[in-house]
Every structure is written in C-alpha cells, then in structure tokens.
Amino acid sequence: MTQDELKRLVGQAAADYVNANVPEGTVIGVGTGSTANCFIDAIAAHKHRYRGAVSSSVATTARLAQHGIKVFDLNEIESLPVYVDGADEIDPKGAMIKGGGGALTREKIVASVSEVFVCIADASKRVPVLGGFALPVEVVPMARTAIGRRLTALGGVPVLRVTQDGAPYITDNGNEILDVKHLTIHDPRALEAEINAWPGVVTVGLFAGRGADFCLLGSEAGVETIDYRSDR
Template identity: 55%
Template sequence: MSNEKRLAGEAAIRYVEDGGIVGVGTGSTVAFFIDALADLKDRIQGAVSSSEQSTAQLKRLGIPVLELNATGPLSIYVDGADECDPYKRLIKGGGAALTREKIIAAASAKFVCIIDSSKRVELLGKFPLPIEVIPMARSLVGREIVKRGGNPVWRDGVVTDNGNWVIDVHGWQIADPVTLEKDLNQIPGIVTVGLFAQRAADVVLIGDREM
C-alpha cells in the first residue's frame, strides 16, 4: 500500500496551480505529496498547513507556511482519509488533526483526497469515527453518542493541536453521513466531527487513478 500512497501523493501535484497557495493535510500519504511539492516551491506562494507535523515537514523542505487568516480562499486542498465511500464522503481524524483539516477544506475551492485502495469502503463506519471535544464535555458527548447507538472510546493521552481531546466512536454503520454530521454538530462540546460529508472531496485519487 505504501507504493499506492506514494503514487497518490505524486499524482496530486497535477492539480496544483502556478502562483497559488496550497492547503496541505496530514498523514503518511500527504507526506509523499509534500515531498513532491518541494519541486514546485518556486512556482507557488506557499502552503497552509493543517498540523504541526506537516508544518515541520514543509519548513524543512523550504516551502513557506502561511496563515489561513492572511490568505483568504484557497484554490486547492490536498489531504488523505481514513475511509472514503462511493460518493467521496470521508472519515478523517485518525491523526487527530480533524478540526484544522475541516477548516482548510471549507476554505478551499477544490478538495483533492489521496488514498490507497484499503481506504475505499461501501459504507462508512468500520474505521472508528473521531470526534474532537472540549475536555470538560467528554462525558456529556459520550452519553449523547450512546443514545445514538455508538460506542465512544476516549483516545487517552492524545491532545489535539488545539488543546482538546478525541473520542473515537465504534459500532456505527453510517448510511446517511450528511444527516449524522449535522446532528452531531449540535451537541454542545463537540468541536469537530470527523465526517467530511457536507463538504465531501471533489477528487479522490487511489494511487495515481481518479476514483
């Protein structure tokens, strides 16, 4: 699968526009994209990063890292996923960077998702759904998830880049991710849900092939 990840990361380069600012996600597949992006660093203004991990890699390769508040809308966002259904709806957040990832995706005209074939599923939910929560709301959110038939597990010892905690929800088969995303967003204390369904990917690359 690592070869598919590398191919996907390198293939995403063809969507990068000269003179633009690139939104960059997080994870092992994105790391290949960042390596490839270094060859274009003189043709872009820079990148907006979703995590401290990606920021460090970008800076190490000499790619300017910019703040989203200073850039305005982005032309493209490139990121991986933990699961992708046939409608390009995603589960993300295995790396606990889901809030910043969702913000950058919302700010981008085109969302290019890069995955290997193991991430392709018919129905979302086999991968536990990450939810970022404000620490004091962990038990409240957990009870609300149980009411909805999920099994919440606190990702103990993990603190997000925003200083929050992550709950992973097991046991859901998510037939209607748009409705579930909207419902969960109404629970007080939830910062971000790892469902990217209201704002799904525009392009999904499995290796170097478009889905």
Template identity: 85%
Template sequence: MTQDELKQLVGQAAADYVNANVPEGAVIGVGTGSTANCFIDALAATKHRYRGAVSSSLATTTRLQSHGFKVLDLNEIDSLPVYVDGADEIDHSGAMIKGGGGALTREKIVASVSDVFVCIADTTKRVDVLGQFPLPVEVVPMARTAIGRRVTALGGVPVVRVTKDGAPFITDNGNEIIDIKGLKIGDPRALEAQINAWPGVVTVGLFAGRGANLCLLGTDTGVETIQYPRD
C-alpha cells in the same frame, strides 16, 4: 505494491495534478498524515511555483518548512484553489471519515475554504458504508462524559483516545478526541450535522457536507481518478 508504495504513487499523482491545474503564485492547502507527507515530498521539487501553503497541523507545518515551503496563516490569504489530504475512509459519494491523526478540526477548516478538495488514498480506504474505521470527535475536555453518553444512545461505543503512555491525546487545539466504534453510517451528512450540534463538540471527523471533489486512488494497476459531483 505495498501500502507505502501506493501512498507514494498517489502523492506524486497529486503533485502532478496541482502543478498542472493550480496557477503559479497561488497558495495551496495541505492536510495531515502519511499520505499527505508523500504529497509534500513530491511537490517539493516545484515549491518555487507557489507563494506558500496553508497547513492543517503542526506536524504538517514542520514537514513543509523542512522542504523550504513558506507556511501562511489561513487569515492571511484570500483564496485557496486546492486542498490535498488523505482519508481514513471514503465512500462512493466522496464523503469521508478523517481524523485518525488528530487534525480533523484544522483539516475541516482548511477544506471548507478550498475550491477543490483532492483526496489521496489507496484502495483499502474506499468503502461502501462509512464506519468501520472509528469516527473521531474532537471535544472540549469538560464535555467528554456527556458526549460519550450521547454516543452510546446512538448505538456507538465511545473510546477516549490516549497516547502510548495512557494519557489523554491532546489535539493541536488543546482538546481531546473520542473515537466512536460500531457505527454503520448510512447518511453521513445527517450524522455530521447531528453530532456537530452537540454542546462541547468542536468537530466530528465526518467530511460529508464538504466532501471530496476528486479522489486520486492508488491501485495495483496505477492511479484511478474519481470525480464527485458537489452541491
């Protein structure tokens, strides 16, 4: 199967999971990226079951609304039974690197209030040690250089994310992203806490303190369901 076919496979599996486990009238949380888009497309057939969705990005909001979903502000809801999103990497504990699409801050906010975090990914995203995919860090622009020095001291290589025309990539929150290359992340929770404590960091794209509860992993033989114990 191609990677696109695997994404469609896990998108449908996530829609089936949500339809089977989330009560009618609930609000669902939806992530950002091509795999999350496959989930949105698959869930559209049963959108009438849900009061609406909380979106992690402007792009996801547009996708949801194009299918007729009502998009709610997180401040308008009391509970979020499930959050479905992809990952750039996921390890065997359910810790992830996310943020390749630039929506890491809103993704982390929505994930933090969900009861169940369902990661949807293909087998290329499962790794033994996080870090081959560059680790995104959303930063306040004035802190970019200072945070870059801290990254270098960690042994990483900071690269400011840019658009196709060479301008700094700007997140939905008006900030910039530094992608850290060259790290082998043996303790994702510790590194997440360390980087989040740096002044000027908005969010680091490590999802370890709040990792996945469940991964629906697309393989050539079907969808593998992996459960992760959470504290």
C-alpha cells in the same frame, strides 16, 4: 505494491494534478498524515511555483518547513484554489471519515475554504458505507463524558484516544478525541450535522457537507481518478 508505495504513488499523482491545474504564485492547502506527507515530499520539487501553503497541523507545518515551503496562516489568505489531504475512509459519493491523525478540526477548516478538495488514498480506504474506521470526535475536555453518552445512544462505542503512556491524547487545539466504534453511517451528512450541533463538540471527523471533489485512488492497477461533483 506495499501500502507505503501506493501512498507515494498517489502523492506524486496529486503533485502532478496541482502543478497542471493550479496557477503559479498561489497558496495551496495541505492536509495531515502519512499520505499527505507523500504529497508534500512530491510537491517540494516544484515549490518555486507557489507562494507557499496553508497547513492543517503542527506536524504538517514542520514537514513543509523542512522542505523550505513557506507556511501561511489561513487568516492571511484570500483564496485557496486546492486542498490535498488523505482519508481514513471514503464512500461512493466522496464523503469521508478523517481524523485518525488527530487534525480533523483544522483539516475541516482548511477544506471548507478550498475551491477544490483532492483526496488521496490507497484503494483500501474506499468503502461502500462509512463506519468501519472508528469515527473521531474532537471534544472540549469537560464535555467528554456527556458527549460519550450521546454517542452511545446512537449505537456507537466511544473510546477516549490516549497516548502510548496512557494519558489523554491532546489535539493541536488543546482538546480531546473520542473514537467511536461500531457505527454504520448510511447518511453521513445528517450525522455530521447532528453531532456538530452538540455543545462541547469541536468537530466530528465526518467530511460530508464538504466532501472530496476528486479522489486519486492508488491500487496495483495504478491511480484511478474519481470525480464526485456530479453526485451532488
């Protein structure tokens, strides 16, 4: 199967999981990116079961609206039984690098309040150690150079994310992103806490303190369900 076919496979598997495990009339959390889009497309056929969704980005809000799914502000919601999102990398304990699509801050906020975090990914995203994918760090623009120096001191190579015309990429929150290459992240939880503590960092794209509870991993053999909760 192609990577797109694998994404559709796990998107459908996530919709099946949500339909089987999440009560009717609730609000679900939805992530950002091409794999999350496959989940949105799959869950749209069952949208009558749910009050609506909390979105992690402007792009996801638009796709949900296209399917006629009501989008709630997180401040309107008392509980979120499930959050479904993709990953750029995921390690054997469910820690992830996320943010390739630029929505890491809102993704982390929605994930933090969800009862269950379901990661959906193709098998290429499973790695023994995080760091092969450049680590996104969303920063307040005035702190970009200062944060870059600190990331370099960690052994990384920070690169400002830019658009096709060479302008700085601006997040939905009005900030910039440094993509940090050449890191080997043996302790993602500790590195997440360290970088998040630096003044000027909005958030780092390490999801370790709140990692995935499950991963629905698509491969040629089908969809593998991995449960990380016993490792915590």
